[in-house]
Amino acid sequence: xxxxxxxxxxxxxxxxxxxxxxxxxxxxxxxxxxxxxxxxxxxxxxxxxxxxxxxxxxxxxxxxxxxxxxxxxxxxxxxxxxxxxxxxxxxxxxxxxxxxxxxxxxxxxxxxxxxxxxxxxxxxxxxxxxxxxxxxxxxxxxxxxxxxxxxxxxxxxxxxxxxxxxxxxxxxxxxxxxxxxxxxxxxxxxxxxxxxxxxxxxxxxxxxxxxxxxxxxxxxxxxxxxxxxxxxxxxxxxxxxxxxxxxxxxxxxxxxxxxxxxxxxxxxxxxxxxxxxxxxxxxxxxxxxxxxxxxxxxxxxxxxxxxxxxxxxxxxxxxxxxxxxxxxxxxxxxxxxxxxxxxxxxxxxxxxxxxxxxxxxxxxxxxxxxxxxxxxxxxxxxxxxxxxxxxxxxxxxxxxxxxxxxxxxxxxxxxxxxxxxxxxxxxxxxxxxxxxxxxxxxxxxxxxxxxxxxxxxxxx
Numbered sequence: 125x126x127x128x129x130x131x132x133x134x135x136x137x138x139x140x141x142x143x144x145x146x147x148x149x150x151x152x153x154x155x156x157x158x159x160x161x162x163x164x165x166x167x168x169x170x171x172x173x174x175x176x177x178x179x180x181x182x183x184x185x186x187x188x189x190x191x192x193x194x195x196x197x198x199x200x201x202x203x204x205x206x207x208x209x210x211x212x213x214x215x216x217x218x219x220x221x222x223x224x225x226x227x228x229x230x231x232x233x234x235x236x237x238x239x240x241x242x243x244x245x246x247x248x249x250x251x252x253x254x255x256x257x258x259x260x261x262x263x264x265x266x267x268x269x270x271x272x273x274x275x276x277x278x279x280x281x282x283x284x285x286x287x288x289x290x291x292x293x294x295x296x297x298x299x300x301x302x303x304x305x306x307x308x309x310x311x312x313x314x315x316x317x318x319x320x321x322x323x324x325x326x327x328x329x330x331x332x333x334x335x336x337x338x339x340x341x342x343x344x345x346x347x348x349x350x351x352x353x354x355x356x357x358x359x360x361x362x363x364x365x366x367x368x369x370x371x372x373x374x375x376x377x378x379x380x381x382x383x384x385x386x387x388x389x390x391x392x393x394x395x396x397x398x399x400x401x402x403x404x405x406x407x408x409x410x411x412x413x414x415x416x417x418x419x420x421x422x423x424x425x426x427x428x429x430x431x432x433x434x435x436x437x438x439x440x441x442x443x444x445x446x447x448x449x450x451x452x453x454x455x456x457x458x459x460x461x462x463x464x465x466x467x468x469x470x471x472x473x474x475x476x477x478x479x480x481x482x483x484x485x486x487x488x489x490x491x492x493x494x495x496x497x498x499x500x501x502x503x504x505x506x507x508x509x510x511x512x513x514x515x516x517x518x519x520x521x522x523x524x525x526x527x528x529x530x531x532x533x534x535x536x537x538x539x540x541x542x543x544x545x546x547x548x549x550x551x552x553x554x555x556x557x558x559x560x561x562x563x564x565x566x567x568x569x570x571x572x573x574x575x576x577x578x579x580x581x582x583x584x
Contacts, residue, residue: 197374204285211278218274273421279414286407303365305566308385310358406580412494419484426480505575512568519561526554
């Protein structure tokens with residue numbers, strides 16, 4: 125027994141490295157968001173958008189209600205929640221692995237023999253009532269490593285849940301803004317259709333008075349019919365967009381209550397927080413970090429296979445052979461200890477350790493790439509937001525100028541001083557500018573959604 129204890133103590137001293145805890149990666153480049161004065165300026169603002177709730181990103185009350193419903197009803201969110209609860213159950217079991225297992229396995233039997241005269245002799249009863257205890261001491265650190273790895277898996281499940289939630293919020297917001305864009309485009313087309321109807325009637329009157337050709341009327345009517353077909357396409361797209369939102373909310377198809385695309389505007393400045401704040405909020409980086417932690421503990425577990433394992437077994441109970449069941453019989457006691465030290469395993473242990481180390485290296489590379497991708501995504505989102513903001517001013521002015529040009533050209537046509545081609549050109553230019561302005565507003569909303577994801581997808 126002293127030899128066993130001595131060997132166990134030596135094994136524990138040799139396996140101290142197995143107990144080492146994983147340290148999260150924090151070495152991030154200072155220019156993770158990119159270079160440039162404008163990027164650096166917004167990246168260091170104290171008022172960090174990376175720390176605010178998604179409700180502060182998306183303030184529309186109709187959209188907030190849709191997101192709240194999606195977070196409760198969406199199938200992917202339910203699966204993510206279940207995965208977290210499963211990981212929590214696994215961690216609880218891993219923590220209880222430090223304790224011994226206790227089992228009761230009672231056994232009883234009855235036997236009798238037949239004599240030469242064919243008669244049965246008296247029956248013989250026997251039973252065992254053992255209470256068995258098994259305890260794997262885990263001197264190599266395997267139990268601790270498994271617990272820490274299971275905890276890393278739990279953190280992965282939580283990070284995956286946050287990724288799912290952030291993606292769901294952004295998808296609902298994107299579909300909602302797409303729906304508002306379609307509403308805006310439909311409104312523009314209906315107003316355009318009304319104006320072009322007036323132009324068509326004017327051109328018909330000029331033709332009837334001999335002041336225009338029939339080809340001008342045909343061209344006007346063709347353009348007018350084109351707008352009417354676009355209205356039908358937009359109405360069909362609205363139905364499809366509403367159905368997409370219903371699928372996200374796990375609801376049957378129905379009309380989606382929403383606001384009008386009115387005075388929506390982008391913030392004039394965007395704060396992103398310092399890189400450390402960004403890394404704390406992005407679930408994909410947290411997930412990559414915990415995957416690296418899992419690989420770290422897999423390496424530790426592979427290394428622990430080289431050290432001995434100590435198991436203790438105890439047995440306590442009663443045994444009785446041949447007597448009555450009510451007879452206590454003989455007291456049964458047994459204790460055993462076993463120490464298993466691998467010596468030669470056909471190279472399997474070395475191969476497993478090498479594979480684990482290579483996998484850990486691969487996860488480290490993946491983590492570094494995730495950080496780089498995060499910085500690039502923030503840079504792109506900031507640029508998209510800034511460009512949409514600047515283009516919005518230009519589009520507003522363009523629509524104003526073209527609207528004045530259309531009214532002037534239409535007035536000239538009424539007085540016979542402008543051809544139908546000039547009116548058509550002015551009409552189509554105005555419609556194109558109005559649709560481009562609406563599209564840019566949507567692009568700005570999409571850029572804001574992209575920034576929300578790039579900053580970690582606030583899930584509070």
